Amino acid sequence: MKLVIGNKNYSSWSLRPWLLMQVKHIPFEEVPIALYQADSKLQQLRYSPAGKVPVLIDGDRTIWDSLAIAEYLAEQFPQRHLWPSEIGARALARSVSAEMHSGFGSLRAQMPMNLRAAHPDKGRSPEVLADIARICAIWEDCRARFGADDDGAQTRPFLFGDFTIADAFFAPVVTRFITYAVPLSAACARYVAAMRALPAMQAWYAAGVVERERLAICEIYQ
Ligand SMILES: N[C@@H](CCC(=O)N[C@@H](CS)C(=O)NCC(=O)O)C(=O)O
CATH class of the missing domain: 3.40.30.10 (Glutaredoxin)
Known part of the structure; x- marks a missing residue:
C-alpha cells in the first residue's frame, strides 16, 4: 500500500x-x-x-x-484490533473519533499543528478553552474506564487500553497541547506523555522538525 x-x-x-x-x-x-x-x-x-x-x-x-x-x-x-474488541468500547471509540473528526474547529483554527514551534499561552480564546475542556473530559473518561489491567493497576496507557484508531485521531491534538503548552490534569498529562513517547510518534516528530x-x-x- x-x-x-x-x-x-x-x-x-x-x-x-x-x-x-x-x-x-x-x-x-x-x-x-x-x-x-x-x-x-x-x-x-x-x-x-x-x-x-x-x-x-x-x-x-x-x-x-x-x-x-x-x-x-x-x-x-x-x-490487528484497530478498534476495541468489545462492542460497547468500540461504539464509544467510534463516537469519540467521529466527534474529533467533525468537531473542535476553534482548536484547529487557533492552535494549528506545528511541531517545531513553541507558543505557550497563545490561542486560548473561550471557544478554544471549551474545546480543550471537552477533549480532556473524553480522555479522562476513557482512561478511567479502560486504563486499568486485570489487577486494577493503570498500566494500559491509551484511551481504550491498547492503541486504537481513537488514539490515532487524537494524536494531532497531543502535539497541539505540547506546542501551545496547554495546562492539563495529571491524567491528561500522562496520556500526552504516553503518546509522545511512542517510537512512531518520535519518528514523525524527528522528520517533521x-x-x-x-x-x-x-x-x-x-
Ligand atoms: N477530512 C479530511 C481532511 C483532509 C485535509 O484537509 N487535508 C489537508 C492537509 S492537513 C490538505 O490536504 N490540505 C491541502 C489542500 O487543501 O490543498 C481527512 O480527514 O483526511
Whole structure:
C-alpha cells in the first residue's frame, strides 16, 4: 500500500493514518507531498479527486479522508484490533473519533499543528478553552474506564487500553497541547506523555522538525 501524506510538521490529518499504520505494523510506502506549493494541488489531484491528503492507495483502490482510511484498514486487518474488541468500547471509540473528526474547529483554527514551534499561552480564546475542556473530559473518561489491567493497576496507557484508531485521531491534538503548552490534569498529562513517547510518534516528530517549508497559513503566531 501507499500512503500519500503532507508535511509532517503541519499536516494533522496525515499524522492519523501514518501513526495508526506504524503502531499496528501495517507495511506501507510513504508518498510525501509538500503542501501549498505552486504544484501541490496538481500532485494531490493525481492521487485523489478530493485533492487533499491523506490518501491510501491499495492496488486499484483509492481511499481518501483519514476516517475512511482508518475504517478500511480496520476491515483489512481485523487481527490487528484497530478498534476495541468489545462492542460497547468500540461504539464509544467510534463516537469519540467521529466527534474529533467533525468537531473542535476553534482548536484547529487557533492552535494549528506545528511541531517545531513553541507558543505557550497563545490561542486560548473561550471557544478554544471549551474545546480543550471537552477533549480532556473524553480522555479522562476513557482512561478511567479502560486504563486499568486485570489487577486494577493503570498500566494500559491509551484511551481504550491498547492503541486504537481513537488514539490515532487524537494524536494531532497531543502535539497541539505540547506546542501551545496547554495546562492539563495529571491524567491528561500522562496520556500526552504516553503518546509522545511512542517510537512512531518520535519518528514523525524527528522528520517533521527538520522540514524546510514554512507555511504562512499555519504560522499564525509568527
Ligand atoms: N477530512 C479530511 C481532511 C483532509 C485535509 O484537509 N487535508 C489537508 C492537509 S492537513 C490538505 O490536504 N490540505 C491541502 C489542500 O487543501 O490543498 C481527512 O480527514 O483526511
